[in-house]
Amino acid sequence: MADLSEVGQHFLMGLRPTTSLHKDDKHMLATLKPLGIVLFRDNFLQDAPYDEWFPAYQSLLNEVAAALGRDDFVVSIDHEGGRVCRPPEPVTQYDYARNWVDKAENVGVAVGRELASMGINLNFAPVLDIDSNPDNPVIGPRAFGTTPEDVVKAGLTFARAMEGEGVVACAKHYPGHGDTAQDSHYELPVVNTLAGERNIRELVPFKAAIEAGMQMIMTSHVMIPDIDPDFPATLSSRIVREELRGRFGYDGVVISDDTGMRAMDSYFKDPSVAADFFASGHDILMICSYWADTDRALGLAEHLIKAKKSASYAQGILAPSEQRLARFRETLPKNTPKHMPPEFWAAHKEVAPLFAGERAVIVR
Template sequence: MKRMVPVLLASVLLAGCADEPAQPVEPQPKPAKKTKPPQPDRPSAAERAEKQLKETVSNMSTAEKVDQLLYIGVTGTALTQADRTLLQDHALGGVLLLGGNITSTDQLKTFTAAIAEAQPADAKAFLGFDEEGGRVSRVPDAQLKLSPSLSFGQKNDPALMKEVGQTLGSISRFYGFNMDFAPVLDVNSNPANPIIGDRALSADPQQVARLGVPLMQGMKKEDIVPVVKHFPGHGDTTVDSHVGLPRVDATKAELEQTELVPFKRAIEEGTEMVMVAHILFPALDKNRPSSLSKPVMTGVLRDELKFDGVIITDDLVMGAITEQYGLAQAASLALENGADMAMFSAPGAYTSVHKEIMARIKQDKLSRADLDQKVIRVLRLKQTYDLSQTKRVDEYQRLIEQVKAVEADMRH
């Protein structure tokens, strides 16, 4: 019996426990989550590139910055020692070749390769020419020449225009260029015009816009920088600006309804470079041609049309400019009034032009902040494209077939 005592005691104790009211269980607080301190937003690749670009410009001398704003011509049909030295010692904005620089396919390809090789490895220049097809063509091989823009424009086919743009791009690369001064966005609105005519896509501004944009996009697809021209519009002139200064007496409203329509569309669709013509538009500026005019380049192109790409002048070695201005003076005025690049084909003019611009910067006629912004625009565009010879097209026979195909599509 003694052994049962502990068992009974245990039973009583258990019974007593069972009769006691249950104590509420306190909920255990959940461990606090560890919160990470807020992380700053990581800059995007574009933001990092822009920051690097600004740092690059801040480390450049004033003389180096001016170099980037000059688009120069060179002497003869082969690279002279003087031009080679100039290209080696100065990271220039661009080099252009005209008809007088070109004699044959082999000569041109050798010339462009020599120009590219002479430049600093980390600072390539734009290398451009006028290849529109038709009357304005620098291509030395007849098998690679396209019909005038008006012929393609009459087909009124945007898809065909994109193919034409790609063909122009491939031809440009074949000869070693990375930029083409095309497409022409002038409206062929004046039958008496001695300079535009069939270089324009149409006499209808809406059709020029509709066809000019895919032409531009086709060139970009081949990694060629397209340069739309001749802003604000050369189609209603009766004087050739190579000879004298044309004048267009249209009102601002008339310009907005006609000449500006294709440029406005191109800007909306991402054009990156605009060439400004040497024309007097009294409705915009009573005193200076458009290529030297602040109301035209800064007022209309920048402020009204919201273009933030590169503005380049047409060749300043034209009668429209040289009749009234010296080359160095004209280049300086162009940059001071809104252009980012001053283009001049006169060989050997680099030193005098550069010296004049440097002097005017010291006089604060061109502010250093404005200078930096121009250089940033030029370098930003250079970073967007492959300016080297690596994209060179060497399939000559394929190019001939490409030209034949777009010509056949245009005729059928």
């Protein structure tokens, strides 16, 4: 059997819903040696006090490090505000981004400090989508506003502040998930926005993020027939390689949204799709256990190694991606989990409005 760790850095894995490392996750991490992990709500002891859940969480990270055989790995999470908040109290659950646009810098600092204290070094935020469709079931107030100007100003302010505290930001969901009427967690949305309108609306925040030097962009599971009638953005060379990398000159890391989501059901069950996925211009394939068996990644990795045997694929597709990942890993913060005093958490709760609803089990 091939050494799957040869391509492991191209994968980011969501753990099974356990607070200690599941035996299958241990096997997967030890075999694939992925770039790192994605944390979800059920990886924390949700109903336990801080003094109880934090040591259990530290133990989970130690188990991950032991399985990977290294302590320099990505610890990532979705922490936007509103329903998209995974850890329990006392971690601050701010309201949706729409409700603290005027406090984006202060929230970015607070979020960065809190996540860094948990050893997290990558946050899948900010959302740079524009809330342009009132029928959108998944974006709405997660967006910073209804205009490109509002999204750029608050979104990039938040990102800079958070990164200043040692947590890498990830702009999402390229090429724009705001003008959809479907939720990609459950089905594949179709964006009928024409090219000219996209240029003056959906694409503006992402171009601003590129100009600002943002290190990572997440793509979305959406179809844009006006650009590519055959493939969703997750597999589209026209959208990622030609537009994002070619037209806009983006040379940072491009990661997929969770490829286990229902929108991708008809695309990722065949592991041979791995070669097409990376050929489209992506660097990292994300797969999380909520939607799919993460062992699927092992088959995808096997097919990627097969593709790598072609000199043209290895040199033209994977070599540039490996260079981008090497740069990313060189600058990746290494945050050590640290138990923080009550006053640390109390101060952050005064920064911006808090969310009063239920936390989401998923949503990315």
